[in-house]
Amino acid sequence: MEPPAATQRSARPQSVLFLCSQNVVRSVMAAALARHLFGKSLYVGSAGVSAGEHDPFVDAVMEEIGLDVRKHRAKSLEELEEYEGLGFDLAVSLAPDAHHKALELTRTNALDVEYWPTSDPTLEAGNREQRLEAYRRVRDELEQRIRARFKGG
Numbered sequence: 001m002e003p004p005a006a007t008q009r010s011a012r013p014q015s016v017l018f019l020c021s022q023n024v025v026r027s028v029m030a031a032a033l034a035r036h037l038f039g040k041s042l043y044v045g046s047a048g049v050s051a052g053e054h055d056p057f058v059d060a061v062m063e064e065i066g067l068d069v070r071k072h073r074a075k076s077l078e079e080l081e082e083y084e085g086l087g088f089d090l091a092v093s094l095a096p097d098a099h100h101k102a103l104e105l106t107r108t109n110a111l112d113v114e115y116w117p118t119s120d121p122t123l124e125a126g127n128r129e130q131r132l133e134a135y136r137r138v139r140d141e142l143e144q145r146i147r148a149r150f151k152g153g
Contacts, residue, residue, distance in 0.1 A: 012042075012150055012151075013042075013088075013089030013090040013112070013150075014042065014043060014089055015042070015043035015044070015045070015087065015088045015089050015090070016034060016042060016043070016044055016045070016088060016089065016090045016091075016092060016150070017044075017045045017046065017047065017080075017086070017088040017090070017091045017092070017111075018030040018031050018034070018044070018045070018046045018047075018091075018092050018094065019046070019047055019048065019049070019077065019091055019092065019093045019094065019095075019098035019099075019101065019102050020046075020048055020049075020093075020094040020095045020098050020118075021048055021049050021050070021052070021095045021097055021098060021120075022048040022049070022050055022051065022052025022053075022074060023046055023047050023048030023051055023052060023074040023075055023076070024048070024052040024053065024054060024055045024058065024074045025055050025057075025058055025120070025121060025122060025135075025138070026094040026095065026118050026120070026138060026142070027046040027047065027048060027094060027098075028046060028058055028062075028069055028072050028074075029058060029061075029062060029069075029138065029139050029142050030046065030092065030094065030142045030146060031044045031045065031046035032062055032067045032069050032072075033067070033139070033142055033143050033146050034146050034150065036067055037143075037146060037147060037150070038150055042150060043088075045080060045084065045088060046075075047075050047076060047077045047079070047080040048074060048075070048076055048077065048098070049076065049077065049095075049097050049098055049101050050076050051074040051075050051076045051079065052074050053074070054072075054074070055122070057121070057122075057131060057132060057135045058135065060132060060135070061132060061135040061136050061139050062139065064136070065139070077101055077105075086105065086109050086111070088109075088111050089111060089112065090111060090112045090113070090114065091105060091111050091112070091113045091114075092113075092114050092115075092116055093113065093114070093115050093116070094116055094117075094118040094142075095118065095120065096117075099113070099115045102115075114149075116142075116145055118138060118141065118142065119134075119137070119138060121134035121135040121137070121138045
């Protein structure tokens, strides 16, 4: 027997906002993956505590799996709120500073917050291939979490 629609909606939100520090690595990957995996059944946004500079390693590892994120423009949470609004059911924070910001949002917005601690691949030292491997690990971890969290909708 199917659960009531309201139960389905609470189990799987209709809209999700991915938040990280600068909206150039983790939240970009997460948003692109969620859009790819769940298409029109899930409205997806992303933002950062502040807007950072474009990261070509993100382009490279996302392109490896057939996703093009080169047109992404980093935006801060304030920019997102001003231009698009914050009508999301769920905010998923991927970094400690983003989680703090997400919790602040609950004071004025009716949304749930989940914290998915995700390593920052920009901190990886080493040659190009070692650094790319760090980005791939984050991409793959995010994909697994997104598939598990938003399936069944």
